[in-house]
Amino acid sequence: MFSPKLAAEVTLQPIRRFGFDAAILFSDILVIPHALGRSVRFAAGEGPRLEPLDDPAAIAALRGTIDDAMLTPITETIRLVKAELPPAVTFLGFVGSWTVATYMVAGHGTPDQAPARLFAYRHPEAFARLIDILVEASSNYLIRPAHRRCRRCANLRYLGRNSCRRTNFSAGALRPTQRIVADVRRAVPGAKIIGFPRGRRQQLETLRRGYRNRCRWSGLDG
Numbered sequence: 001m002f003s004p005k006l007a008a009e010v011t012l013q014p015i016r017r018f019g020f021d022a023a024i025l026f027s028d029i030l031v032i033p034h035a036l037g038r039s040v041r042f043a044a045g046e047g048p049r050l051e052p053l054d055d056p057a058a059i060a061a062l063r064g065t066i067d068d069a070m071l072t073p074i075t076e077t078i079r080l081v082k083a084e085l086p087p088a089v090t091f092l093g094f095v096g097s098w099t100v101a102t103y104m105v106a107g108h109g110t111p112d113q114a115p116a117r118l119f120a121y122r123h124p125e126a127f128a129r130l131i132d133i134l135v136e137a138s139s140n141y142l143i144r145p146a147h148r149r150c151r152r153c154a155n156l157r158y159l160g161r162n163s164c165r166r167t168n169f170s171a172g173a174l175r176p177t178q179r180i181v182a183d184v185r186r187a188v189p190g191a192k193i194i195g196f197p198r199g200r201r202q203q204l205e206t207l208r209r210g211y212r213n214r215c216r217w218s219g220l221d222g
Helices: 005-017 030-037 056-060 070-085 096-108 114-122 124-142 166-187 202-209
Strands: 022-023 040-043 049-051 090-097 153-154 194-195
Touching: 005 022, 005 070, 030 070, 030 096, 030 124, 040 153, 049 096, 056 124, 070 090, 090 124, 096 114, 096 124, 124 166, 166 194
Parallel strands: 022 090, 090 153, 153 194
Antiparallel strands: 040 049
16 A cells, blocks of 8 residues: 555556446555554554554554655555546545544454453543544545545445444444544535445434435445
8 A cells, every 4th residue: 555556556457457437545544543653564464453552641642643744655646546547437535433443442453343442431531532533634634635636535434243332333433424524525515425334234324314314325234
């Protein structure tokens, strides 16, 4: 994802080979923690590894805004893709929501995101600060001039069936994503947004009410 030529090629290959009507930017939801100054590495056979934010003091010390310089490879990838993408093909950018927080707290992926859920229960104020930082960082990431070259912003919220219980679904996922949607649309009126609430079909009506039917939903069955 930090090799623009390779990332652009991976983004464009499915369009060339299969003629899809949309291209998804080849990147990763963890570019946000990276731009917030957290160490992010990808271990062979293990997946991404981060410095865990496992205590309130670590979250209190977390940088509050993204470093644009650290996102330069993403900007270049977008430029390269737009230069070759057929005019009729939609270009999708994306960010994550709850899953980003779970990776940042645990330092790696977990089957049920238990470390983040436990942290949110034990330290609600610290976890709320983390969510606030991610909302601002994600919104700023999507409305950066480079990302505006994408014809549609897709806010993909990877919510596993066991990751965000009903009791904290609104605080941990729905309300933060509403804020991102509002921030993006203030900066880019009429922006198209796709929600990807994996495994949340049982809460479809809650989602529709929360977004006033202005989002397109996909991946509800996960």
